[in-house]
Amino acid sequence: MMKRHAMSALADTMELPADYSNPMPSTRSMKFTHSPNDLVLDRYTIRRGIGVGGFGEVYFAVSQAGKEVALKRIQRNLEVELRGVSHCLNLKHLNLVSLHDVCRDADDQAWVVMEYVAGPNLREVLDDAAKSAASDSRNVLPSGMFESQARHWFAGAAAGVAHLHSAGLVHRDIKPGNLFDDNGIVKVGDYGLSKFISASHRSGHTESIGTFHYMAPEIGRGQYGREIDLYALGVILFEMLTGELPFDGETPQEIIVKHLTDSPDLSRVPNQYRNVIHRCLQKDPSKRPRDVAEMLSLASMPADQTPVLAEVVSFDSKEQNGATFCFHPKNNRRSELVGAAGGVASPNADGASMVLNTSTGEEPIARAVRNSFSDARAWWRALETSPGVKLVLAISAVAILLINTHWLLPVLSMVGFFYVPYYVIRHVVLQLSEPTSYSPGATDSRSVPHQNSTAHAVANVRPAGKPVMTKAQVRSLLRTSLSERTRLSRSAEWATSGMTSMIVAGVLLLLSSVIGMRSTPLTPIALAPYVWMALVIWLGAFGLLGIGKFWEGSEGEGLVRRLVSASWGACVGLLAYALGHFLMVPMDEGLGRDIDATVLPVSFYLESGVPKAAAMMGHFALLFALLRMWKPVDPLRRVRLSLWAVTVAVVGEWVVHQIVPVPQPAGMLIAGGVIVMTQLSAPWVKSNAISTI
Numbered sequence: 082m083m084k085r086h087a088m089s090a091l092a093d094t095m096e097l098p099a100d101y102s103n104p105m106p107s108t109r110s111m112k113f114t115h116s117p118n119d120l121v122l123d124r125y126t127i128r129r130g131i132g133v134g135g136f137g138e139v140y141f142a143v144s145q146a147g148k149e150v151a152l153k154r155i156q157r158n159l160e161v162e163l164r165g166v167s168h169c170l171n172l173k174h175l176n177l178v179s180l181h182d183v184c185r186d187a188d189d190q191a192w193v194v195m196e197y198v199a200g201p202n203l204r205e206v207l208d209d210a211a212k213s214a215a216s217d218s219r220n221v222l223p224s225g226m227f228e229s230q231a232r233h234w235f236a237g238a239a240a241g242v243a244h245l246h247s248a249g250l251v252h253r254d255i256k257p258g259n260l261f262d263d264n265g266i267v268k269v270g271d272y273g274l275s276k277f278i279s280a281s282h283r284s285g286h287t288e289s290i291g292t293f294h295y296m297a298p299e300i301g302r303g304q305y306g307r308e309i310d311l312y313a314l315g316v317i318l319f320e321m322l323t324g325e326l327p328f329d330g331e332t333p334q335e336i337i338v339k340h341l342t343d344s345p346d347l348s349r350v351p352n353q354y355r356n357v358i359h360r361c362l363q364k365d366p367s368k369r370p371r372d373v374a375e376m377l378s379l380a381s382m383p384a385d386q387t388p389v390l391a392e393v394v395s396f397d398s399k400e401q402n403g404a405t406f407c408f409h410p411k412n413n414r415r416s417e418l419v420g421a422a423g424g425v426a427s428p429n430a431d432g433a434s435m436v437l438n439t440s441t442g443e444e445p446i447a448r449a450v451r452n453s454f455s456d457a458r459a460w461w462r463a464l465e466t467s468p469g470v471k472l473v474l475a476i477s478a479v480a481i482l483l484i485n486t487h488w489l490l491p492v493l494s495m496v497g498f499f500y501v502p503y504y505v506i507r508h509v510v511l512q513l514s515e516p517t518s519y520s521p522g523a524t525d526s527r528s529v530p531h532q533n534s535t536a537h538a539v540a541n542v543r544p545a546g547k548p549v550m551t552k553a554q555v556r557s558l559l560r561t562s563l564s565e566r567t568r569l570s571r572s573a574e575w576a577t578s579g580m581t582s583m584i585v586a587g588v589l590l591l592l593s594s595v596i597g598m599r600s601t602p603l604t605p606i607a608l609a610p611y612v613w614m615a616l617v618i619w620l621g622a623f624g625l626l627g628i629g630k631f632w633e634g635s636e637g638e639g640l641v642r643r644l645v646s647a648s649w650g651a652c653v654g655l656l657a658y659a660l661g662h663f664l665m666v667p668m669d670e671g672l673g674r675d676i677d678a679t680v681l682p683v684s685f686y687l688e689s690g691v692p693k694a695a696a697m698m699g700h701f702a703l704l705f706a707l708l709r710m711w712k713p714v715d716p717l718r719r720v721r722l723s724l725w726a727v728t729v730a731v732v733g734e735w736v737v738h739q740i741v742p743v744p745q746p747a748g749m750l751i752a753g754g755v756i757v758m759t760q761l762s763a764p765w766v767k768s769n770a771i772s773t774i
């Protein structure tokens with residue numbers, strides 16, 4: 082209690098922002114000095130007022146040439162110290178709102194000219210989410226945001242803040258109102274300026290402007306280290322995930338006292354984020370994460386955990402302090418080049434080479450299962466029904482599980498039978514294949530301060546938005562990077578792709594057997610051809626995925642690759658033949674040719690016309706040689722799943738069938754299936770990532 086009084090006194094003596102008496106922006110009067118069509122700074126025509134903040138009024142304006150900008154008219158009672166502002170003005174990063182200029186008009190009025198962001202800020206998004214949750218009669222909406230949305234904002238804001246920090250700047254005013262959504266890209270605005278703008282009656286003294294909910298305790302002591310930004314990001318993450326603030330109160334003093342003394346209640350925060358928020362909200366700045374990179378990894382957000390592909394890599398020519406983070410989450414995606422198995426590609430600081438990191442993170446299937454559980458848990462928590470109803474629901478769920486154990490248990494055992502060895506092998510291989518970066522040109526992330534201490538740092542040499550590398554150059558850098566990966570990391574990725582392809586095979590088997598046996602009783606004999614096809618497809622794809630790991634480092638020599646493909650095709654044919662016999666699959670179906678071809682090669686067939694092993698081997702060898710089999714497994718292929726490639730494979734198979742017939746339609750299904758499966762299972766670097774660099 083004593084401590085609280087002491088803290089309260091401290092809060093009373095703290096310097097509060099000039100506008101603290103009414104800190105909620107919504108209550109500020111929205112009177113604007115300028116009207117639409119006013120010309121300011123001799124070149125900008127005001128279109129409309131956007132809002133009024135602590136520093137002044139913000140307008141949407143256009144230049145004479147039509148460039149859209151946001152203009153902030155700094156309040157008269159604030160002094161603007163322009164010395165040093167240039168440091169902020171010359172920062173360029175995809176996740177920062179660009180500051181174009183700070184200038185004075187004829188009346189000596191200071192204006193900040195900046196990039197105009199049309200999208201909402203996080204404050205508005207959170208308020209909307211709260212309103213939707215309040216009016217959601219089905220109670221399915223979270224009180225904060227969906228986790229994926231929160232991650233998207235968090236990662237984008239972190240990337241912008243990391244860039245500021247690497248440039249030696251502290252934002253000082255991170256809050257939801259200063260984070261914007263620009264067409265899916267999170268942008269941090271209002272950075273650094275608070276240092277250069279101060280209340281005139283305290284000339285020369287830098288003012289604390291942050292809204293109290295996001296203000297780190299040490300700000301009261303005049304400490305403005307970069308830790309205050311991490312603190313604010315922690316508060317924002319808490320708010321996004323729970324819809325509530327960790328420290329709230331009726332007055333600024335009450336909030337400040339809570340920042341100084343209270344511990345946040347993390348019980349409503351999903352498990353995965355408790356640690357990062359706990360660390361970010363430490364009262365002692367030295368106990369917070371060392372930097373943004375550490376904060377992100379505590380949030381389980383290192384690049385290798387996000388199995389998505391890169392979209393943009395942004396470079397800043399002024400970047401000297403090591404890597405910057407860049408987040409371009411169109412479609413909620415991270416900005417790294419990440420393969421299906423979690424690899425990450427990023428250009429290094431001199432832009433001369435790219436690093437393709439392979440996964441060392443959580444196993445993708447385990448992650449998917451964990452995410453589903455946490456979604457289910459969130460849904461369960463959000464379910465606002467009486468405890469009695471919840472109990473009935475829980476008992477019903479358990480009963481349903483128990484009733485279905487007769488098939489659930491065998492299925493789970495089967496899954497475990499394949500999954501556990503795969504998981505162990507993957508884990509062992511990844512343990513051996515550390516470090517996370519394989520490019521000799523890249524600095525080991527753990528050896529250099531500020532350099533990417535998580536796997537996904539990107540550095541750049543250009544202002545965002547202007548491509549500096551042609552697609553071909555980027556492609557060649559990615560190739561180099563792919564070629565520099567260790568054999569172990571490739572093996573790990575192969576294992577993951579193999580597992581994925583097994584799941585795809587299971588789905589194919591299910592679909593094809595359901596369609597093919599809709600009017601046939603389910604017997605082992607009837608099922609055998611489907612199992613046979615699924616196995617042949619899987620084996621074919623698995624081998625190609627493995628060979629693809631050796632091909633991915635170069636564009637390759639076509640003839641050699643066709644020969645290798647043909648050899649693997651012969652193996653697939655042999656396996657198909659052996660498995661067909663083992664499963665007693667009728668091999669004499671659909672052998673007739675549509676074209677009256679020659680009787681060759683007659684020695685490949687029994688007198689009954691049933692293909693011998695040689696026919697199967699010849700057929701698939703020819704097919705694999707004909708199709709460019711390295712394309713569907715190439716991480717740099719144009720699209721993840723090309724239906725054109727599938728069509729070509731099926732038509733190609735039909736052509737080969739005219740020369741060396743095999744059972745149909747199994748042959749065509751196998752050809753199409755192999756191409757679908759390899760494409761779905763092989764890692765892929767999204768092509769517009771390449772075009773936008």
Ligand SMILES: Nc1ncnc2c1ncn2[C@@H]1O[C@H](COP(=O)(O)OP(=O)(O)OP(=O)(O)O)[C@@H](O)[C@H]1O
Pocket residue numbers: 106131132133134135136137138139151153178195196197198199202254258259270271290
């Ligand atoms: N670059 C911009 N593009 C579009 N809207 C902007 C831009 N900068 C600010 N705004 C909007 O203008 C309004 C006022 O912004 P401002 O930054 O002045 O106030 P604030 O963030 O509420 O308070 P403070 O100045 O204390 O940070 C807000 O609604 C904000 O979303």
